[in-house]
Amino acid sequence: MKLTKKFQFLHEGTEQQGRPTLLNEIYTELYITDAKEIIEECEIRQIETAAMKAVTEDRPINCNDIFTRLPGQNQPIRTVLTKGFAGIGKTVSVQKFILDWAERKANLDIHFIFPLPFRELNLINDKKLSLLDLLQVFFPETKEMDIFSDKYKVLFIFDGLDECRFPLNFPSNEILQNATKETSVDVLLTNLIAGNLLPSALIWITSRPAAADLIPSKCVHRMTEVRGFNDPQKVQYFRKRISDQSLADRIISHLKSSRSLYIMCHIPVFCWISATVLEKMLSQAESGEIPKTLTQMYTHFLIIQTNIKHEKDYEKNVTDEDMILKLGKVAFQQLVKGNVIFYEEDLRECGIDVTEASVYSGLCTQIFREEFGLHLGKIYCFVHLSIQEHLAAMYVHHTFTTQKINIPIFDLHQKAVDETLQNKNSHLGLFLRFLLETRYHNLEKTVKYIKKKIEEHPTPEKFISLFHCLNDLGDSSLVEQIQRYLNQRALTTAKLTPLQWSAVVFALLTSENLDVFELKAYAWKTNCAQMVRVLWHLVPVVKASRSVRYVIMTMHLRNSIIQTVLLFILYHLIYFEIKPSVHFVIFHRLAHCELTPKCCRPLAEALASESSCLMEMNLNGNVLKDAGVKLLSEGLGSFNCKLQIMGMNGCGVTDEGCAALASALISNPSHLRELDLSFNKLGGRGVQCLSDGLKNALCKVEKLKLRKCDVTDEGCAALDSALASNPSHLRELDLSGNNVRDLGAKWLFVALQNPKCQLKILRLKECGVTDESCAALVSALRSNPSHLKVLDLSENKLADSGIKLLSKGPKCPAIGLEQMLTGCGITHKGCGALALALTSNLSQLKELNLSNNAIGDSGLKLLSDALQSPHCKLQTLGLNDCGITDEGCDALISALTLNLSNLSKLHLFGNEIGKSTEERLLSIHPMGFIASLSKPHFILV
Template sequence: MDKTQTSGDEDLFLGYSSVHKKRSEPEPSHVSMKSDASMIQPIKLNSGDTQPGLSSVQQKRSDPESNCLSMKRHVTVGQSGETRPDLSQVLNTFRPNLMKKFECLYEGTVMQGNPTLLKEIYTELYITESENGEISNEHEVRQIETQSRGAATEDTVIKCNDIFRPLPGQDKPIRTVLTKGVAGIGKTVSMQKFILDWAEGKENQDVQLIFPLPLRELNLMKDKTLSLSDLLNFFFPEIKELEISVEKYKVLFIFDGLDECRLSLDFKRKVKLCKISKSASVDVLLTNLIVGNLLPSALIWITSRPAAADLIPSECVHRVTEVRGFNDPQKEEYFRKRISDQSVSNRIISHLKSSRSLFNMCHIPVFCWISAAVLEKMLSQAESGEIPRTLTQMYTHFLILQTNIKHQKDYEKKVTDEDMILKLGKLAFQQLVKGNLIFYEEDLRECGIDVKEASVYSGLCTQIFREELGLYQGKVFCFIHLSLQEHLAALYAHLSFTINNINVFDQTKQSLLSKIFKQKKYNSLSELNQRVVDEALQSKNGHLDLFLRFLLGLSLESNQTLLRKLLTRTGSCSYKKEETVQYIKQKIRENCCPEKSINLFHCLNELGDDSLMLEIQHYLKSGEIKETKLSSSQWSALVYVLLTSEQKMDVFDLKQFIGAQHTADKVLQNLLPVVKESRSVQLCGCNLTAQSCESLSSAIQSSNSVLRELDLSNNDLKDSGVKLLSDGLKSPNCQLEILRLSGCMVTEKGCRYVSSALSSNPSHLRELDLSYNYPGDSGVKLRIQLEDPNCSLDKLNVDHGGEYRVTAGLQKWACFLTLDPNTTNTQLILSEENRKVTCVREDQSYPDHPDRFDAHQVLCSESVCGCCYWEIEWSGDYGVHVSVSYKSIRRKGWGDECVFGRNDQSWSLFCSADRYSFIHSDIETCLPVKPISSSRIGVYVDHSAGTLSFYSVSDTTSLIHTVQTTFTQLLYPGFGFNIGSSVKLLMNQNRL
């Protein structure tokens, strides 16, 4: 056996024991790796050593064995004695060829139309380092909506030319980079910019040769057997005469479009290939290149949509990056570069910002191009009509715009726009339910599309549907973006029903809907739409979500009017919009999962119904949301309103939504989608239990979560809750940077769970607060872990620990206080070892002291820092002031600068039998909470967090008011009185 091959029991590479996660998901994933029966067969290769009949890697070769990249003929010197060209001579041809191929950006077209120079319009994309974790089961549009809320995170941005350069603090070399991103987000353009800058001599000049090999073109060589040398000679004939040693030259392979790959990338295969002179199938060549058996020093760059990213084992990837498209400033930059008339570009930007759903979609560069094409024309004087505000309207306008582009007048007499739209719609629908984004000639022929005619047809084909003649010269077809395919598929389904009363799902055996729709007769469009709603809800990967939105939007009369500009026949059938609206609201009420509810609200938006959203917006604006008992549909509406708000919710504070009508655990569960899409989540002191930790665990390990800071302090989570939370911390998807668990009743056992999680995923968490717990020896171990250079943790707090901290509720923060005689007003009497004070009419004979108040007030001797809690019991007909103050407050006089709450030095809660009010900086706010029979008040201060909370205490503890501010000095508890009132400090020193 050849030494370059492994025996039958040897793995392809060491340490890898299983292929990528097997998908049990039977539904379409929109990753085009399914059917290749329609793929045309490539022409035979006549290059060098390739033999058409070769079927195994054991082919005998006469080339000397060497571990080098050797691209050469069998002679070293030509007949006339000339020598082989060196690298610089080859590059004189190679670089210009790449420049010619990549210097232009064809927005929407390839091979046709007017190209734009890439450097003139290129806008830097938002690229960050990522993780290759679990696959998201959401539609890519929902992923975009999530990313749009995460753009404000502090992730390190990587420029495309720096894709192989380690970040500061990273010292390991990067060989293989996997760049993922949703369809149309800019992965290919980033690759194109990298190659162009290299070819022009601007960037990455340490790389001698770049070989871009799109996987959609390698698909066409699926059944061929050849060597890596032959493969490169065929794609890049200008290097045939060149011999390159990997020890001498640095080479980069770029494999664009892993999601379009129809090769069998089996990383468990026992075939190990080390010599580039040995022949094998193309998939074997690729897997050995990626693993590093072939050309181990070569750089590898792979791009993929998220659903296919796990095809490459994590052991083979040294860096995972994610293209997030345009952030908000980059969106505006694109339109200002794309449209020369700045007044028009400003109007376009303003209009898109007014519709959150449209502005979110602008993270996708292709959608920016679509919007620019439509809105530039509509906002000019030459065009009038309603400006698109929904996705259906935008895409329908775009379809009309492109059909009006006339290039081939003679051909248009033979094939009408209407015929071509229906044929393309049929293709779009059939391939959508199969999960294919790229198609071949046979797929077109099945839908009645003549390939030659399609390639010369007017705007419709060249701008929406494109043909690519790759390096291999094989024809590959695709829509320029998945969303355009979904829109055409929905249009085809709609027209098939309204014109011919045909349900297209019945005709598609592969369709997931066929079981339900088979032999089903529909009396109205509403009934058909309702069935598609059901099926979209049952889809686990959300692949029908956008299709459904388009289908419902096309049912509206306003969009029917638009279609009449495009089609001579749009059909007619019974349709009552309100039936569909009510059906969708019923599904929302049935409490389907939050992610599905969000898409249903998008559907209502397409149908022009915003009644639920307006109701919730009223509750939010009036402040009634905390005290209103919400139905399941109202909770879903609240999620939708928060996620589509004009204002980004970088910080989510659960206290804004907790009231007497809802427990904190229930509120958190209902608002979990908002938690996932917030950068900072504040849950401090919300009375959460371990029950919520399971939900939070799923949130922090969600592949789309932008959550970076989580504050769970002052919740009785206990070790059981921390264990659930630690399960999420272990996930490679978890990118949490700050975690606060102060005062959560965590013992040594719980700290071990956290320590284990940090060992499993040490690369993100920077700050961990476990203060006011009982960490025991585990706290010491965590401090040791802090010194590990592989651990990103740089701030750990285990202070103020002790067994007494494992106490339920606020009592864990108990502090011992006494009243300061030197501050006591002369009409106040101290008793019970300076733990009680009573206000009387008679002056007491206290010695003069500069700290003594002229007002009826007293401060405590002890300052409060960190987290502290104390309780008092008050009495008196005229109420008391329960306060905290800086020591610097003025003592002499009765002016506002001396009275608790009437200045910026103090904060005060006024308590009486019939009301509570809060006073600070001479602003008094009457509080909606009504006093109960109990006269006990609890006060909680978290000095560093700037939190001050007041509670009514009886058998239970109820929040009266919370203040979030910044404390600049130490705080001292204080009290203000009216004649006859008293205050007693209740905390017992024995508790400490």
């Protein structure tokens, strides 16, 4: 009942003089999403990009569901940190959560909620209290209640972390587990948040982004972000706030006519300020120029609030000007310190008598807010940070012009611009805009200086505010020029300066629709160096867009500087907020780009980012060596890595790099499905390391390529162990070009006997295997129904004797495999054994490649007879360079014209076949037969 009474009203302005409204009548759903990470970002930059971010690229979260686990999430959510800049709606979200709980509408499993704003906790920071004492100070009714019992579910809400005035020293504070032991408020809160004290209690903390990192990430189970109103919610707010719907439509229309004002409406408090001003200005009772800029809007708001004082019987001992200047002094001093709340001693420093504080609050009813922290003292703040910045700018301008009359106004502007650019957190962005937008006749020097600074500061966090300043000063020449380029789609040919590229970014970020960004319009016909420059400048646009299309995927870069810059862009885009809905994989093909080990650091960090969307990375042909592989392995082993395909063919990797990769493969979880390490000198020890990784149950690698990696029988023994492990996910293994020999092949064939082995494709091309291995293979396949479907034994000395073993007997399991037997020394004798196997009623052989074997016409005649058998399932037959002439083809044509064969693909390159014979072959099965003869890739359809 107490919480219902306290939180049922929304006070827009001060609680004492403001117009109270039932929260449920005016509450407009805010846009809340899961946040990727804590990033310290300037307030003004957030304001400008938040409107673009508040589209449907992230799934919105109802404020009542912030402790609800997502699908597939097993870990319970204990501590939630909600970030968002000033006035975006964090406190209102807390208020709505509490009110819905108090009215039994949501979160009924929670028994007690204790809201403890930091601004009120600051007032008792010097006291020694136990947690029980602390609650009884704020909630006396808990004195006789056993609220810490295990049968109760308790939620603590700490609103306004950025207003906290004690250190929250998590590393140094003592560990506290006793709720009745007295200590400082700082120690109580750090132990409560860290879970040392009441580990079952739920914790909700809200904060502006700049202060969010005061809470260690290990203490936070969920990070959410309040993004304020998206465009439909802005309209909804004004329709609820303004009872006259016709007037509401006019207000909305006016705000939409100014892009900068409409972006600011993303902030609920600014919507209230705009409604207050425009409701007066657009009514019949008021006249004058309607505000079109930010400064104009705030100046009118100040005038309206000051006029309220004249309508009420306040004391006359303080003039309006004196009051505004003193408030401005407080605003400026606290802004420089980074404070949004202040206390009685702060007022005294600025010449404000604390006994008259209520008079100051009353004079500017909804500009300056006075709040009571229980019976312990008074807390002061401005309704919104932007109002504080506006008053601070008025104070600085007045002080400068009255005390330094002989110094040009340009000196003030220059100093303000420099201070804002040098400020670490850039929280002076709006202050600068308010200060510069003063109507003087000679501001050319200021405009010129701002353009110079934009060119010197290419990062968007710095130049975006300066572009707004140019617009507010009435100079939009740069943006208008760029807009012409954009309209004509002429940026691909224009040679833009850094200053003009900054204007491109500003124009795009403030465009009406940034849902889809077509990058090809800006970098379609560019060389690599131009592409780098374009991408570098357009990074903030890519980040703000809902989707980006047509990024050039393959870049064969030969310049080490260019590729280093590209990798930095990759890191920058992925590490900072790239979204899953972006429809591309950035720079995933970097084969033969002369990358060096040092380039692997940004790639690894990109792979390890929570927001990484990289699924494939081709680094073939780059000399990364073991040092680079070790760095990449750090990214591969991260829980956040989503990479499924990795190519490091010919990268100078040895057994040392394999050890790092093996460690990554057993990380939890590993998403990697395909790994290509071909043409590296891994040796037996390297393969042993990989095998150890493959045996781990968490390793999901299905395809492993180790062509020409110096693998011997020793390595095959290690792979045998991996293939027989449980579970073994490996489905394809390529060991072509290694000195495996018969002993190594036998180890692999032993693995095939194990029912846990799931191998489907085995490639042993050019591995020194002889007919001796064929007997072991047949034996292995007979002993256990193998999953093997494809066997490549090309370029091995199997000879006819080996083929006879593979094809011996009608029940030989080898006849069910797709066999690659090119260059195996097979003659017509071997073809006889194959023909017999093909006619078996158990034959499942669909693909057979006998290219580069001396089978001649006699061998082809034997195979042609087999093709006529109803049991033959062969669909593809490779006979390139087999010594075949027209004579052999006659038998083949005869078999095919009977229309009994399943054969649909035939390869006969490099044989002595006449033109007339070719024409006869190509005339067979005209709707489906593909014959590759003397003309490569000739297809008959």
